[in-house]
Amino acid sequence: MGSTGEGLGRRDLIKRSAALGLITVPTMSFLSACASGGEESTKGPDKGAVTKENPFGVAKGGKLDVVVFKGGFGDDYAKAWEAAFDKKWGTTSSHLGTQEITAKLQPRFNGGNPPDVVDDSGAQQIKLDVLAKGDQLADLTAVLDAPSLDDPTKKVRDTLVEGAYEQGLQGGKFVVLKYVYAVFGFWYSGKLFKEKGWAPPKTWDEFLAVCTKAKEAGIGGLAHQGKFPYYINVVIMDLIAKKGGLEAMKAIDNLEPNAFEGNPAALAAVEAVYEVVEKGLLMPGTNGLTHTESQTAWNQYKAAFIPSGSWLENEQLKQTPEDFDMKFLPMPLLADSKLPFEAIRAGVDEPFIVPEKAANKAAGMEFLRSMLSREWSTIFAQQANSLTVVKDGVDPGVKLRPGTQSAVEALKAAGSNTFSYRYPDWYSEMDTEIQNASNELMAQRIQPKEWIKRAQAAVDKAAKDPNAKNNKRS
């Protein structure tokens, strides 16, 4: 394509002129400023001198164009970031928080004038693999290799949690920064537990005991988001992973013929969950409720526990009583579990990208580097009540909301004992079928053995998927 070739040529030219500016005396910056000024009209990138503090060569006084998905996390965090960025770099940033990512951005990507930073998330996200295949995503390896803002002796990549790198790859290139780190488990009200004198359970038997006590007190034991069996699947799958160890989890992801069938850990996990149903310890009606309905009922003290990821606190912000004291609980252990109680499922999400054709790519990259600093990570944790992929990324002196605070502590206690299933991303059909089976199980329409049979059938079916060859984990 002629126009693309021309664009690349122009960029090369500017890169070279910036490099020239670097090797010549500092006064040359005056000239390069002129050059960038001249480029304004042709929409070329602004470029400053590349130094250790400014690894991408952000030009002072440039423009920064940020578009973020305004969903569950709102967009206040981004506004705070932009203010901080403008203050440091003297830039003028423009901000757009929207749910219509595709509608707003597709024409800009096609027109070759995309923003500098995009949080490409939500139901209307532009598919990342499509953008990657169209060469629309900047290679972010440079961000990983740049010095961390918190500790210049470290590279940014060494400050990230596990999984952040692997899950940002498209075709072997790191082009997506998944920024939010979510941990999964049960949640309860610290206030309710204190009032009733219940201790947070560490084993499944203790868990059932608390549910039973709750039931006696006229409260449901376990609530779950019945209309979306995704959540109860987290419970079943995490019990399997904790009892059977990481091998049991990988067997499922790798679609092995004995992933469920003949796997004692799997049967034990399903039976454990079914025990809750059989003993009548579910919150009445929970099987048919949506996530907001069941979570709100739980916020109204109608149930002791609910499973969810760490976005729960922010999602329920308006429904949660002031003194609710939300607390995170790792999945309680079944007998003879291979992983410790502290082990938790943890995953990354909320993809941030820098478009390849961004007008101010340098500032975009610097923006991502700043996001991976402790300061900005703390801003996110405070404004969006969620964790980030920055390891220990929240300033200990900062006061967080109780749920986020307890998730931070649980993550610290877990250390390297985190795990994450891949099959939901790889085989959505299998995921859906297992969810259906779980829904039937919770409604007592099938028994644990039947669940195992159905789940294995879903695995065997997925094994015939052409993708099964490429999707292997070790």
Place this chain on the structure above:
Amino acid sequence: MSHVAQSKGRAGFIAGFLVAPLALYLTFVIWPYVQTFGYSFTNWSGQSPTFDFVGLDNYASLLKDEVFRGALGHNLLLLVFVPVITILLALFFAFMVNAGGRSGAGGVRGVGGSRVYKIVYFFPQVLSLAILAVLFGAIYRSDEGGLLNGFLTQLGLIDAEHPVEWLNEPDLVLWCLLFVVVWHGVGFYLVLFSAAMQSVPKDIYEAALLDGAGRAQTFFRVTLPLLWDSVQTSAVYLGIAAMDMFVLVSTMTSQQFGGGPDHHSEVMSTVLMRNFLYFGKSGYACAMGVVMLALTMILSIITLRATRRERIEF
């Protein structure tokens, strides 16, 4: 100017106006159908411009797809019940509102307060399906907070510990949805039939009354035959609605794009959407689309043929 030239000029004038809409129709309605047909012979994933030609493979797997066959069964069930129940209720109410009043010999009019009824019956039609889904979601809510459950608990008919999970009960879910569609539709068809009834000359009714016809006789011998065209059209429309059902099923029932519990409320369009957008089997989904189009057209033709009658002029 001769008459011929004049009419030619008029035809050209009219054609000039028709070109643009026709082009739009071809581009945005016919062309996508043609494309869908083409894609249905490929293994297109929906996310990439590359795909292979697989011949009739998609159609062959459709025949074996139990979920899709179940969905088709549900659609057919709805196809029978939605039009029949809606039209019967609408006809009954329309007749009562327009000609059901028992008055003196000469007067043909509706039951008392019929004007108010007409407006009230039309209310549901004003609400969009999305609002209906929310409204009935609250009615069918599975815990004690649901209107139905709360009501039944108060009456002592069900135990608060075991509320009915309306939309999570395999045997109930489809009927719950059917009720919503009927509730939504009756008002509109009532107004439609009312309008048709009002265009029936009063003297026909008066003559029937003078001959000593009762309400039922008046309805079956006079009203229904004169309304047949409207009934026929309604049946086709309701049939098409019953073949779709996407909005209600996908928002009110569990699973990605609805259809739960365990495919018991699945309709063809929800299976289609799930395969198209969620499973990345867009070629396969296109084959479903083609089947849906064919079925809908066949059904429309059958309905129009089967209900064909001599037109009565008045």
